[in-house]
Amino acid sequence: MLLQAIIDAIAVGALYALVAVGLGLVFGVMRLINFAYGEVITAGAYSLYVTRNLPLSVSVVICFAVCVVMSLLIEEIAFRPLRGASPATTLVATFAVAIALEAVWLIAFTPQGKTADLLATLNQSATHGSVHIRWLTITELAAGIVLLGGTALILARTTIGLQMRAAATDFRAARLLGVRANRVIRFAFVLAGVLAAVVSLLLTVSQPLVTPTFGLDVTILALVGAVLGGIDRLASATAGGFLIGFLISFLGDELPSSLSSFSTSFTFGVVILALLLRPAGLFAPLGQSSVDRV
Amino acid sequence: MSEPLLELLGVEARYSAVPVVRGVSLRVSACEIVGLIGPNGAGKTTTLLAIMGAVPHVRGEIRLAGRPITGQAPERTVSDGVALVPEGRHIYASLTVWENLRLGLAGRSARDGVDEDLEWIHGLFPVVEQFRDRQAGALSGGQQQQLAIARALIAAPRVLLLDEPSLGLAPSVIDTVLGALTEIRQRDVAILLVEQRAQLIAGFADRTHVLNNGQIRMSLTPAEAKDTDRMIAAYLS
Amino acid sequence: MRRLLAGRELAAPVLLIVVVALIGSATSVSTQQNFITALVSVAIVIGLYVFMGNSGVISFGQISFVAVGAYVAGELTIPTQPKHFVLSNLWSVLQNTSVGNVPSLAIAAGVGALFALLVGIPLMRLSGLSAGIATFAVLEITNNLLTFWPKIAPQSGQTLSLVPTTTGLFQAAAGAVVAAVVAFAYQSTRRGRLLRASREDHSAALGIGVEVHRERLIAFTLSGAISGLAGGLLVHQIGSVTPDQVFLELTFLSLAMLVFGGVGSLWGATVGAVLISLLDSYLLQAENGLQIGFFKLTLPSGASDLILGVLMVVVLIVRPRGLTGGREWDLSLPRVLRRRARPVEVAEAEEPVEVAGGR
Numbered sequence: 001m002l003l004q005a006i007i008d009a010i011a012v013g014a015l016y017a018l019v020a021v022g023l024g025l026v027f028g029v030m031r032l033i034n035f036a037y038g039e040v041i042t043a044g045a046y047s048l049y050v051t052r053n054l055p056l057s058v059s060v061v062i063c064f065a066v067c068v069v070m071s072l073l074i075e076e077i078a079f080r081p082l083r084g085a086s087p088a089t090t091l092v093a094t095f096a097v098a099i100a101l102e103a104v105w106l107i108a109f110t111p112q113g114k115t116a117d118l119l120a121t122l123n124q125s126a127t128h129g130s131v132h133i134r135w136l137t138i139t140e141l142a143a144g145i146v147l148l149g150g151t152a153l154i155l156a157r158t159t160i161g162l163q164m165r166a167a168a169t170d171f172r173a174a175r176l177l178g179v180r181a182n183r184v185i186r187f188a189f190v191l192a193g194v195l196a197a198v199v200s201l202l203l204t205v206s207q208p209l210v211t212p213t214f215g216l217d218v219t220i221l222a223l224v225g226a227v228l229g230g231i232d233r234l235a236s237a238t239a240g241g242f243l244i245g246f247l248i249s250f251l252g253d254e255l256p257s258s259l260s261s262f263s264t265s266f267t268f269g270v271v272i273l274a275l276l277l278r279p280a281g282l283f284a285p286l287g288q289s290s291v292d293r294v
Numbered sequence: 295m296s297e298p299l300l301e302l303l304g305v306e307a308r309y310s311a312v313p314v315v316r317g318v319s320l321r322v323s324a325c326e327i328v329g330l331i332g333p334n335g336a337g338k339t340t341t342l343l344a345i346m347g348a349v350p351h352v353r354g355e356i357r358l359a360g361r362p363i364t365g366q367a368p369e370r371t372v373s374d375g376v377a378l379v380p381e382g383r384h385i386y387a388s389l390t391v392w393e394n395l396r397l398g399l400a401g402r403s404a405r406d407g408v409d410e411d412l413e414w415i416h417g418l419f420p421v422v423e424q425f426r427d428r429q430a431g432a433l434s435g436g437q438q439q440q441l442a443i444a445r446a447l448i449a450a451p452r453v454l455l456l457d458e459p460s461l462g463l464a465p466s467v468i469d470t471v472l473g474a475l476t477e478i479r480q481r482d483v484a485i486l487l488v489e490q491r492a493q494l495i496a497g498f499a500d501r502t503h504v505l506n507n508g509q510i511r512m513s514l515t516p517a518e519a520k521d522t523d524r525m526i527a528a529y530l531s
Numbered sequence: 532m533r534r535l536l537a538g539r540e541l542a543a544p545v546l547l548i549v550v551v552a553l554i555g556s557a558t559s560v561s562t563q564q565n566f567i568t569a570l571v572s573v574a575i576v577i578g579l580y581v582f583m584g585n586s587g588v589i590s591f592g593q594i595s596f597v598a599v600g601a602y603v604a605g606e607l608t609i610p611t612q613p614k615h616f617v618l619s620n621l622w623s624v625l626q627n628t629s630v631g632n633v634p635s636l637a638i639a640a641g642v643g644a645l646f647a648l649l650v651g652i653p654l655m656r657l658s659g660l661s662a663g664i665a666t667f668a669v670l671e672i673t674n675n676l677l678t679f680w681p682k683i684a685p686q687s688g689q690t691l692s693l694v695p696t697t698t699g700l701f702q703a704a705a706g707a708v709v710a711a712v713v714a715f716a717y718q719s720t721r722r723g724r725l726l727r728a729s730r731e732d733h734s735a736a737l738g739i740g741v742e743v744h745r746e747r748l749i750a751f752t753l754s755g756a757i758s759g760l761a762g763g764l765l766v767h768q769i770g771s772v773t774p775d776q777v778f779l780e781l782t783f784l785s786l787a788m789l790v791f792g793g794v795g796s797l798w799g800a801t802v803g804a805v806l807i808s809l810l811d812s813y814l815l816q817a818e819n820g821l822q823i824g825f826f827k828l829t830l831p832s833g834a835s836d837l838i839l840g841v842l843m844v845v846v847l848i849v850r851p852r853g854l855t856g857g858r859e860w861d862l863s864l865p866r867v868l869r870r871r872a873r874p875v876e877v878a879e880a881e882e883p884v885e886v887a888g889g890r
Binding site: 159162163165166169170172173174175176177178179180181 | 346348367368369372373377378380384386388389393396397398399400401402445446449
Binding site: 033078081082084085086087088089091092093095096097098099100101102103104106107111212223224227228231261262264265268269271272275276279 | 583589653654656657658659660661663664665667668669671672674675676678679680783786787790794831832833834835836837839840841843844847848851852
């Protein structure tokens, strides 16, 4: 069902867009890829498991708290000491953090994973008829709109948002104006943490089994999408994340069964083509050369 | 005036292995404009950046109203009361004029008096009020320069550092800028002005130092500034 | 004399390889495997280094060349009879050809090089992050195809087994030495140096007429060859291979080994591979219980990743340029006999790896 596939794909796209925003926010101020972002999402999911016997609202609040704290901790422990290092170094370092954290989950929660099915009711269908829309899909879309809109508003209207935008464009100049580097960076990580919490909540609905690689898979794809779109600008990164999510879901549904196991190849084939055609990012402003990009 | 607001004592600064500033000492007091001129690569910009804390390796002492600020993070120095108008202005082209100005507020430590200061700034540079909601990138070079100074001023600095403000500006705009500097000086601000246009500044500032190869070769009063031979000698030394 | 002196910086990596092999030969059979793994890792990491170290471009795709090399070498050396049964859908070329051990390694290197060349022609135009992502995409596609395309590999990611285990200490060491010699030869040539120049300053290199795209392609292809060879060594060590074994975890591990040792030098690649590989092996063994003196150390499952990850972060914080700082080690004759050294040092004050549009 084409319409069904499109609707589902849009919802998945919204989810990936949120992850892309989280990655883009941190990249904007720090110019590095936060591979460990997936672990924040995983942490949120595991916290839902740990608090599964508490009232739902309490679980949700704790989930947000865990994600924000986790995000800030990663910044403090892994990113801060690496602030001047080369891209290869920070890439490997954040990946190492991700691997280390995955091992922690493995040890603490076993490789089989734990179930966190707090919001399973969202899996129910909200519509009748041939087009089957789950409450989850509606929630994902709504969450996407609200959070993306909210982030955009924060960036556009608040002082800290203004400072973040300035820092993302030229950090040095911003500091020379008195913008506090640590404050801006921490705020980016807090926002990213909030977004991660929402993603972890939504992901556990369709994937109640939380395994150590829970967040990593989404993060890697969202990262690919963000770079594809143009990670140096939040808007293009978000669009790229959305596109990847959409593609993965849509191709997974619509490819003929003989080819469906190759949906990964198709998606990444599209990625390569897009990068070759527009290395500065699909949604980057025209005329921007790839040399200017990080 | 009395004690200097800004003092540099034997300051050495380098980015990597090679020192760019090799022992500079100078002082600027409130209500003073001190000029810093010299050929390209002399270390003028680095001196200013060293004061701001933006150069990784700095030796010697930099004092603000007697208190050492060497090695401080730039944002701290700004909130302590030193503002920089960087070379090339470094305006955020994609932000509006007003947003650029608001950024300058980040370094302001005095909570109140913002409206009064704004009024004064608008008086100095009417274009800033006029093009409030325009994208800063759409402004002309001269207008951007005025915005850059306005942005520095909104932080209510005690010391104002300017790096080549006349670069690429038409003479009429330069006059506006210099006039503004004179007014700013009246407000007990200490001004350190780096410039390429030697003659212009030497005749304007209370005192002008000639920097060459990282060291101060000569200091000139406005009267002595007319002596071109001396100036050339200093540049070539 | 000049030749001898020029080979100075090769001495350290080769010596280390030989030492590792010698130590390995003196240990028990089971421990020997750790040393063989270390040597195979050296080959893999040198493959990675030849491209990344010289061009400064981050690539996540080199392991796909290892994968291709492993599968090709494996499939060509499985005895034909069981092959017809187990891998009935393979391409007839792979189905019907059977070669010996060393030829399979050579073919693995060749196929790796070819694959790299094909992939590199479009991809070498990219830099920085887009190159990283594009090469990652290659890794994903290769893995996907090796898992689900019956013409080149077993069905649905099943293990390719029955490969003769011909990689012992000698073969592994020999392979590693070959990799080191080839890498060193390349970086000593004018081409290699031109590429390194582009790594320091892309625009300047273009300005003096360096065809950066072509030089990168050459390094990439060479890297493919060495990686393919390493893949052949790998599959002949384990006797089997699955797509997952040559995918994300190996990519991270090899990248970590290189960065840990120092991206900019062959010596760094060798040291990093040996140290991390041995550490990883021992940690994995500790998860199953390791006898240390009087007591038995049993780490919880997964602790090896944790320790390795933490160690990696700590080292990178303390020595961001890796253990060797990206420099070769000059094991030369005493100063009195030496003429003025010609350093192959690539480490410099600023960022060695490409970051276009930095802050």
